[in-house]
Amino acid sequence: MIDYRNKMNSAFVLLDKYGRLLWKYLSFSLADNFFSITRVVCISIEADGIYLVFGTKIFWKISVKYFKKLPLEEDKALTPEYLATVVSRALVEMDAPKVSFVLSIPKAWTIVQVAEFPITAKENLANVISYELDRLTPLTPENAYYDYKIIAESQKKISVLLNVAKADQINPFLEALHSKNIKIEKLSISGSPVKVAINDNAQKYKVFFDKLSPVPVFNLDRNNKLGLPEGGKDISPFALGCFWETVNADQNEFNLLAGKNGNPKKTPFVLTAVLLAVILLICAFYVLAPILIEQKKIEQISDQINSLKPEIKKVKALKKEIEAISSDIKTISNFKKHSILTMDILKEITTILPVETWLTRTRITESSVEIEGYAVQAADIISKLENSRYFQKAEFASPTFRDPRQNKERFVIRMELKNENRLKKQEERGKKNEKKK
Numbered sequence: 001m002i003d004y005r006n007k008m009n010s011a012f013v014l015l016d017k018y019g020r021l022l023w024k025y026l027s028f029s030l031a032d033n034f035f036s037i038t039r040v041v042c043i044s045i046e047a048d049g050i051y052l053v054f055g056t057k058i059f060w061k062i063s064v065k066y067f068k069k070l071p072l073e074e075d076k077a078l079t080p081e082y083l084a085t086v087v088s089r090a091l092v093e094m095d096a097p098k099v100s101f102v103l104s105i106p107k108a109w110t111i112v113q114v115a116e117f118p119i120t121a122k123e124n125l126a127n128v129i130s131y132e133l134d135r136l137t138p139l140t141p142e143n144a145y146y147d148y149k150i151i152a153e154s155q156k157k158i159s160v161l162l163n164v165a166k167a168d169q170i171n172p173f174l175e176a177l178h179s180k181n182i183k184i185e186k187l188s189i190s191g192s193p194v195k196v197a198i199n200d201n202a203q204k205y206k207v208f209f210d211k212l213s214p215v216p217v218f219n220l221d222r223n224n225k226l227g228l229p230e231g232g233k234d235i236s237p238f239a240l241g242c243f244w245e246t247v248n249a250d251q252n253e254f255n256l257l258a259g260k261n262g263n264p265k266k267t268p269f270v271l272t273a274v275l276l277a278v279i280l281l282i283c284a285f286y287v288l289a290p291i292l293i294e295q296k297k298i299e300q301i302s303d304q305i306n307s308l309k310p311e312i313k314k315v316k317a318l319k320k321e322i323e324a325i326s327s328d329i330k331t332i333s334n335f336k337k338h339s340i341l342t343m344d345i346l347k348e349i350t351t352i353l354p355v356e357t358w359l360t361r362t363r364i365t366e367s368s369v370e371i372e373g374y375a376v377q378a379a380d381i382i383s384k385l386e387n388s389r390y391f392q393k394a395e396f397a398s399p400t401f402r403d404p405r406q407n408k409e410r411f412v413i414r415m416e417l418k419n420e421n422r423l424k425k426q427e428e429r430g431k432k433n434e435k436k437k
Contacts, residue, residue: 044104044239051236057247066094069234080176088180104188104242111164145256187256190238370414378411391415
């Protein structure tokens with residue numbers, strides 16, 4: 001029975017693997033990272049030393065050109081000056097101009113926090129996290145490097161995995177490296193589970209692969225496509241994983257610099273220009289060609305239209321007069337039809353809201369109402385609006401926050417008009433149509 005289950009599990013794993021591979025080729029895009037050309041140096045700070053990995057990615061070909069382990073100072077804590085000095089010396093040795101630098105810091109230097117937010121915060125999640133960072137962690141946005149990933153989502157809330165590092169601890173290292181012309185473009189975390197690199201024999205690789213089948217596992221001995229020596233002692237799996245993750249532009253990677261000065265990924269301009277040129281050529285073929293063919297017919301029709309211009313002018317003048325009269329009638333009817341209901345809605349809102357509450361903006365449409373203002377307890381207003389004979393589905397349109405100057409909560413509430421209020425407008429339209437008949 002157990003053997004049967006193991007075979008079924010292996011079959012599902014293979015189906016998932018080849019299914020993902022098939023979908024990758026079916027959904028392939030010319031803007032995919034497959035076409036990128038990248039040169040990356042990953043600097044990984046670890047407990048037993050400083051590891052460097054320099055490699056390149058030219059389209060689909062990924063290779064490691066240089067790797068080295070730099071020792072720590074004996075019986076001393078790592079200092080920014082020492083890190084910058086030993087790394088700059090290694091860069092001279094590896095001869096790697098025009099590269100992107102990635103710094104991988106120990107996981108112990110970071111704070112990992114899971115936070116939950118209302119689903120309404122998803123559209124502006126970056127600003128919400130920045131605003132709430134000092135509540136979720138001991139650090140403020142000004143004194144923190146951070147990044148986040150959405151790990152769960154429901155109809156009411158989203159869960160976010162937040163990684164934060166203290167800027168005062170990281171800045172001296174970044175500044176020391178920058179003084180040696182080493183500008184860090186990405187701040188990664190050592191030990192991230194996005195990629196697993198195993199430097200051991202095939203038997204242990206199989207054990208890891210069976211246990212971690214959903215996670216990409218790379219064996220330096222068994223599946224070495226990077227040209228690395230077998231059993232190399234100066235190769236750090238964390239540094240190699242950081243390099244692999246960076247050159248492949250993994251969507252699950254963490255970049256702690258993204259919270260402050262990270263740049264969004266953009267489609268290469270050259271590729272965009274080529275695609276636009278192809279589209280323009282196709283449009284020219286299918287649009288301009290028929291226009292040239294029908295040009296003579298258009299000229300004939302134009303001659304006929306010119307002969308009828310005097311009559312057309314009279315018709316246009318009459319049409320403008322009719323449109324002007326119809327517009328005036330419609331304006332008067334709409335004002336009469338909506339003004340009564342609008343006044344009733346404003347009166348209802350004034351009656352419902354507590355005395356200490358005041359509004360700064362009110363927006364009323366045919367199907368909904370939106371109010372914005374300040375209240376002692378904004379949550380109490382929701383239940384009162386729900387009990388009204390006019391409103392339903394009252395909810396906060398954006399997160400509330402307390403204004404320290406007013407000592408009140410600022411809120412934006414959106415609600416729908418109940419069906420009976422909408423029916424009033426439909427009945428009035430029906431009566432008007434009957435009168436016309």
